[in-house]
Every structure is written in C-alpha cells, then in structure tokens.
Amino acid sequence: MKSHTVISPAGAAGIPSAAQDLESRAYGKVVRRLVPFLMLCYLGAYLDRVNVGFAKLQMLSDLGWSDTVYGLGAGVFFLGYFLFEVPSNMILHRFGARRWLARIMITWAIISASFSIVETPTTFYILRFLLGVAEAGFAPGVILYITYWFPSARRAKVMAIFFMAIPLASIVGAPLSGWIMESFAGLRGLTGWQWLFTLEALPSLLLGIAILFYLDDSIDDAKWLTPEEKALLKRNIAAEEGEKVAHHSVGAFFSDRRLWLLTGVYFCIVMGQYGITFWLPAIVRNAGVTGVGMVGLLAAIPYTVALLCLPFVGRSSDRTLARRLHCGVPMLVAAAALFALPFTDGVTSALVLLSAAAAGAICGTAQFWALPTAFLSGMSAAAGIATINCIANLAGFFSPSMVGWLNDFTGKQGAGLWLTAGALAVGACMLAFVPGKMVDR
Incomplete structure (x- = not known):
C-alpha cells in the first residue's frame, strides 16, 4: 500500500516532521x-429500528397480531429500502450529502x-x-461521504466509530423504550407503544434539521x-483514487464478480445482525425476565459489550x-x-x-465496509456501496420474516x-474467496 504521508529525514529519525x-x-x-455527528445521526436511525422490537412486547397482544405478522412487517421495511437505495446514493453523489441526508x-x-x-396489519406493512x-x-x-x-x-477505525451507533442505539434505546412504555402507558388515552413511536421519532427530526446547518458537502466547502x-x-x-476501480459502463459494473461476492457476504452479515436486533428483547423475556x-435494561448489556469491542477491532484492522x-x-x-443460545437455561x-453474538455481528458489519471502499471509486463507489447494501439488506426482510415463521411453525x-x-x-x-490483494490494504 502506498503511504500518503510525506516523511522527512527528521520524521524518519523519530522526530515528527511538519508534514x-x-x-x-x-x-x-x-x-x-x-x-461523532454522523454517528449521532445513525443512532437516530437505529433508534427507529430498535423501538419496533420493544413495541412488539405490547403491540401484538393489544392488536391481536401473531409473530408472523410482526416478522413480515419488520421485514417489509427492507423492500422499500432495496428499491430506492441505489438511486438515493447516486443523487447524493451528484448533488451533495448535506441536503440529501437531511431530507x-x-x-x-x-x-x-x-x-x-397503526391499527391493522395492512397499515403496519404500508408504513x-x-x-x-x-x-x-x-x-x-454516509459510508460514501x-x-x-x-x-x-x-x-476502518472511522467506520468502527460510526457503527458504534448500532450498539449505542440499543444501550440508550433499550432502557429508554422500556421506560417510555411503562411510564407513559395510558397517558392521554395512548398506549405505551404509541408513545414510544411518537417520542423516539423526535431525535431524528431534530438531527435532520441540524444537518442542513452543520455538514459540508466536500473538503473545499469546509471553512x-x-x-x-x-x-x-x-x-x-486523489493519490488513492488513481489505484481504484471506476467502471465505465453499466454492464462492466454489474458483471464485476467481486461486487456480487461481497454482496453475498454482507447479505449473511445482515441476516445475523437483524436476527439479533429484532428478536433480542423477546429472547431476554423468554429467558425468564418479567x-x-x-x-430494556438487560437488553442493553449485549450492545454495551459490542460498543467496547468495536474500537479495538477497528484499530487492529488499520494496524495490520x-x-x-x-x-x-x-x-x-x-x-x-x-x-448455542437455544441450549442455554437462565438469564445469565x-x-x-x-x-458474543451482538459484538460479533456488529464488528463484522463495521469491518465489512473497509472491503468494497478499498477498491471502488467515484460513481462506481456510489453505486457499488448502495448496490451491496440494498441487495444485502433484503436479508432484513428475510431474517425477521423467516425467524417469525419458523418460531410459529416449530x-x-x-x-x-x-x-x-x-x-x-x-x-x-465466503470471505476466503475475496482476493486479499484487493482489500487487505
């Protein structure tokens, strides 16, 4: 790998150079x-994903729904995500991150x-x-940005910090969601889960407005x-961009086997990640917690462990x-x-x-994005990152849907x-088939 740091003789002797x-x-x-700001924004996004797992604890009984209805509704999110993600990233790359991320x-x-x-499954699916x-x-x-x-x-270290938002959303969101659902239940005639959706949408709204005043579209715009x-x-x-891949046609882009291999890897990661995210509160409750x-408090523990692991894995990845x-x-x-989880007996x-599951899945997610960004550039990076993410996130549809169906069926x-x-x-x-010279740099 080429170094982008200019090392003077003084720097080589152990004395930091001016460069x-x-x-x-x-x-x-x-x-x-x-x-930190981007991580806070992603925390807001993930808070809106975590809360549906907690709303399930009251929502299903209040509305008379089954695990299958919940699993399908949780997964339908990713169909909309799949259809609009690539166009969204292309728009961001062409017109700038500030306004588009705010939108x-x-x-x-x-x-x-x-x-x-929400009152009916159909409304739940549509929303x-x-x-x-x-x-x-x-x-x-954000990854492209x-x-x-x-x-x-x-x-890798930057990605690890950004993806800290996932465990942080659960560390903050799990006890917060439990507290809202217990403390606000019945207030002004609304249930706890209704207050949950209303109140936990506010951070995303405020952060979206803040993006317009805080982010810069490029290095040149940074006053x-x-x-x-x-x-x-x-x-x-610029020095790094010259070594990367920029596809010159749509056909060349979609015929790149490396892109599809990485998509398959990330599909598997997302399957595991959302299998944990959507069902963790129910697993904790079924372990004997009333x-x-x-x-909510106990569900924050796995994500605290993940939060502690992320920076160590990121630093190690950048070092080696x-x-x-x-x-x-x-x-x-x-x-x-x-x-091993189904064979356990007890909360501890x-x-x-x-x-271990949360730390492994989230660290895998954070480190994955060092792979495609190591060899894609320009519009290929915009389309490639979005293509990998949108197709792989279909696992977010299959994972909760299939887990819910399998739980009901068996x-x-x-x-x-x-x-x-x-x-x-x-x-x-599958990672063993990814060329090391392409990504291990």
Missing part, C-alpha cells in the same frame, strides 16, 4: 467535526411517528415499506479547515490491514453464540451468548436462531 504534524492535525479536525432523516422521522396510529423508502440511502450515503474525506488506510489542510486531504484522496423495564480476518472472525464468534447464560425459538447462525458462518467462509 506529519499537518496531517495529524487535519485528520484530527475531520474526525472531531464529522464522525432522508426528516422524512423517516415523520413516518416513524405515524406508527402510533414499514414507506419507512424503508424514506431511509434508503442513509447508511451507504466518509470516502470523500478519509483514505482507505484510515477508514473550519485551513487551505494547507484542505490541500493535503485532497492530495491524499417487566418491560427490566427487559488484515481486513478479511477482522470481518470473518467476529462473524464466526456470533454464529457460534447464536447456535443467555446474556453472555447474546453479548413452536421453538431455536429454529430461527440456527438459521441466522448458519448465515453468518456461510458469510465468513
């Missing part, structure tokens, strides 16, 4: 300015709050589909950087550049934990295995968990 100081200062500014967040906040008026349409492009859009600022050698810092950042990105509030290893090993850990053992929770465990194991094995 190294400039580079450290510039990237430090970018990280502090962009990454995404404001729209999904309004739709998420609308779940408080879930529209929520997927509204949110389409946010995660791949990160490539505008950071070269691949710095990207908080000096001219020297802008020049250095642009030079590093009370929605206590379920062994991208496939840092993606595959966490996936295998998650697969083993999910496979269930939480230990759920912690009367056992283990069938659905073994399905998600198998998907993670298959995905980890």
Whole structure:
C-alpha cells in the first residue's frame, strides 16, 4: 500500500516532521467535526429500528397480531429500502450529502411517528415499506461521504466509530423504550407503544434539521479547515483514487464478480445482525425476565459489550490491514453464540451468548465496509456501496420474516436462531474467496 504521508529525514529519525504534524492535525479536525455527528445521526436511525422490537412486547397482544405478522412487517421495511437505495446514493453523489441526508432523516422521522396510529396489519406493512423508502440511502450515503474525506488506510477505525451507533442505539434505546412504555402507558388515552413511536421519532427530526446547518458537502466547502489542510486531504484522496476501480459502463459494473461476492457476504452479515436486533428483547423475556423495564435494561448489556469491542477491532484492522480476518472472525464468534443460545437455561447464560453474538455481528458489519471502499471509486463507489447494501439488506426482510415463521411453525425459538447462525458462518467462509490483494490494504 502506498503511504500518503510525506516523511522527512527528521520524521524518519523519530522526530515528527511538519508534514506529519499537518496531517495529524487535519485528520484530527475531520474526525472531531464529522464522525461523532454522523454517528449521532445513525443512532437516530437505529433508534427507529430498535423501538419496533420493544413495541412488539405490547403491540401484538393489544392488536391481536401473531409473530408472523410482526416478522413480515419488520421485514417489509427492507423492500422499500432495496428499491430506492441505489438511486438515493447516486443523487447524493451528484448533488451533495448535506441536503440529501437531511431530507432522508426528516422524512423517516415523520413516518416513524405515524406508527402510533397503526391499527391493522395492512397499515403496519404500508408504513414499514414507506419507512424503508424514506431511509434508503442513509447508511451507504454516509459510508460514501466518509470516502470523500478519509483514505482507505484510515477508514476502518472511522467506520468502527460510526457503527458504534448500532450498539449505542440499543444501550440508550433499550432502557429508554422500556421506560417510555411503562411510564407513559395510558397517558392521554395512548398506549405505551404509541408513545414510544411518537417520542423516539423526535431525535431524528431534530438531527435532520441540524444537518442542513452543520455538514459540508466536500473538503473545499469546509471553512473550519485551513487551505494547507484542505490541500493535503485532497492530495491524499486523489493519490488513492488513481489505484481504484471506476467502471465505465453499466454492464462492466454489474458483471464485476467481486461486487456480487461481497454482496453475498454482507447479505449473511445482515441476516445475523437483524436476527439479533429484532428478536433480542423477546429472547431476554423468554429467558425468564418479567417487566418491560427490566427487559430494556438487560437488553442493553449485549450492545454495551459490542460498543467496547468495536474500537479495538477497528484499530487492529488499520494496524495490520488484515481486513478479511477482522470481518470473518467476529462473524464466526456470533454464529457460534447464536447456535448455542437455544441450549442455554437462565438469564445469565443467555446474556453472555447474546453479548458474543451482538459484538460479533456488529464488528463484522463495521469491518465489512473497509472491503468494497478499498477498491471502488467515484460513481462506481456510489453505486457499488448502495448496490451491496440494498441487495444485502433484503436479508432484513428475510431474517425477521423467516425467524417469525419458523418460531410459529416449530413452536421453538431455536429454529430461527440456527438459521441466522448458519448465515453468518456461510458469510465468513465466503470471505476466503475475496482476493486479499484487493482489500487487505
């Protein structure tokens, strides 16, 4: 891998050169300015996904729905996501991230709050589909946006910080959701789950408005950087872009086997991730926990473990550049934990295995995105990231739907968990066929 840092003789002797100081200062500014804010926005997005898992604890009995209805509704979100994600990312790349990401967040906040008026399965399905349409492009859009600022050698750690939003959403959202559902139940004639959807949509609405005033579309637009810092950042990105793939036709893009192999890997990751996200509260309750509030508190534990693991895995990946290893090993850990979960008896053992599963699946998700962004550039990166994400996120439809159906059909929770465990194991094995020289850099 080519280094983008200019090393002077002084720097080589152990004394930081002026160029190294400039580079450290510039990237430090970018990280502090962009990454925490983007992570906060993704936390808002994920909060709107976590809450449907908690709403299930009251919603199904209040409305007389089955696990199959819930699983199908949870999954329909990803059909809308699939249809609109690639166009969304192309629009972002062409017209800029600031306005488009703001549009995404404001729209999904309004739709998420609308779940408080759901009464029939049909309405639930329609709103879930529209929520997927509204949110389409946010995660791949941010991933693409990160490539505008950071070269691949710095990207794994940044991705790990960004994807901390997933466990943080559950650490914050799990106890918050339980508290809202218990404390607000009956207020002004609304149930706890209705208040849940209404109140947890507010952060996304406010953050969407904030994006318009806070984000910059490009390095050139960043008034908080000096001219020297802008020049250095642009030079590093330009040097790397020359080594990447830019497809010159639609046919060349869709015939790239590497793209489809990575799509298959990420499909398996998403199967495992959403198998955990949508069903974790129910697993904790079925382990013997009573009370929605206590379920919320205990459900935060696995995501706390994941949060602690993410930065260590990201730093190790950037240090060794062994991208496939840092993606595959966490996936295998998650697969083993999910496979063993049905054989456990008791809350403590269930939480230990759920912690391993959550940490493995989320670390695998974060590290995966260092793979395609290592070799795609320009419009190919915009389309490639969105294509991988939108097709793989169809697993978000299949995972909750199939887990719900298998739980109802077999009367056992283990069938659905073994399905998600198998998907993670298959995905980890597929990584062995990804060319190392292409991504391990």
